[in-house]
Amino acid sequence: MGRRRRRVIRIVKRTLPKVFSCPRCGVIAVRVSRTGDSDTVACGSCGLKYSYSPPPKKENIDLYNEFVDMFMAGKVGA
Numbered sequence: 001m002g003r004r005r006r007r008v009i010r011i012v013k014r015t016l017p018k019v020f021s022c023p024r025c026g027v028i029a030v031r032v033s034r035t036g037d038s039d040t041v042a043c044g045s046c047g048l049k050y051s052y053s054p055p056p057k058k059e060n061i062d063l064y065n066e067f068v069d070m071f072m073a074g075k076v077g078a
């Protein structure tokens with residue numbers, strides 16, 4: 001009898017985050033922009049940034065992780 005079955009189809013979008021949190025100011029405003037000649041990781045809040053030139057052909061998240069590592073190591077944004 002009236003058995004209703006509702007199938008919930010959940011579409012899981014695997015979107016990589018485009019904006020990351022800044023290691024200096026903590027605001028989620030760090031973006032990776034690719035211009036072709038270089039990849040720039042920059043915080044839209046405090047202005048901390050680093051350019052990779054030539055671009056290393058890595059995922060944004062990897063560039064961001066390196067950016068954070070370099071910041072922690074004192075190599076970025078003195």
Ligand SMILES: [Zn+2]
Nearest residue numbers: 022025043046
């Ligand atoms: Zn910042």
